Ligand code: BDR
């Protein structure tokens with residue numbers, strides 16, 4: 177892992193900032209192990225301008241002056257479909273948070289991603305939204321992959337159900353063409369699928385009380401900005417509590433041992449089928465190279481790019497990391 181003179185690992189975050197992204201930003205900005213060198217913003221949960229505003233708000237809450245770069249306003253093909261039905265119109269539960277005093281940097285997210293990764297070889301990247309910015313940067317500068325030591329992707333639903341369609345998870349479904357480019361790029365991807373943040377990983381009612389009991393502005397904000405998402409998640413899954421996919425991914429970025437079990441596989445992204453568009457098809461049993469499959473899996477085999485899929489999260493460790501970040 178990269179550890180420059182500050183002794184901290186350097187991190188670039190790409191985010192479509194809404195309620196769970198905001199908590200992930202707080203975790204990273206307050207973690208002693210990492211130095212966030214930039215935040216690039218992409219449209220996804222909310223339109224780009226709102227996502228940028230939300231990212232700035234989270235940085236200001238942390239007293240951070242890290243630059244925030246605005247990026248792609250639309251997916252590579254087609255129109256943006258937001259998740260305001262899940263996070264609220266402003267992405268933060270519609271509580272009317274005052275606009276941040278901070279302004280976005282003038283450089284675009286794609287320019288910044290290329291510059292920052294080449295200035296900080298060994299940097300780690302985490303993606304918390306659709307992969308549009310990363311795909312556009314890779315198209316412009318494929319050598320980007322040489323400087324990135326880890327690429328943690330919150331996205332996908334390996335071998336299980338999606339949260340937008342029965343087959344697809346939101347971040348991949350919004351821009352499958354971008355996801356396909358990224359998964360075939362050779363980036364050292366660690367995939368943190370949506371399923372890892374469900375069930376026991378959901379922050380339940382007692383844990384919400386414990387968070388509020390911390391009495392900090394971070395804790396209050398974390399619970400409050402998820403008020404809309406709590407209801408939406410209950411309707412969607414029948415599970416009570418706060419489901420936090422991006423903070424789960426951030427906890428694994430900061431503390432890799434929180435992923436208890438992983439294995440490397442080819443992953444293809446469905447871009448065509450109306451039924452399964454945005455599906456992350458994981459070659460879990462390593463059969464892509466069998467003769468009956470090679471004609472379909474040829475691009476993945478040719479790229480020789482396997483992603484590390486996290487299958488199991490250390491749940492108490494994840495919750496401890498969350499509490500630490502909000503205290
Ligand atoms: C992902 O989609 C968004 O709504 C969340 O911020 C998270 O990145 C979960 O599917």
Ligand code: CA
Pocket residue numbers: 191192193194196197221304305422
């Ligand atoms: Ca997100």
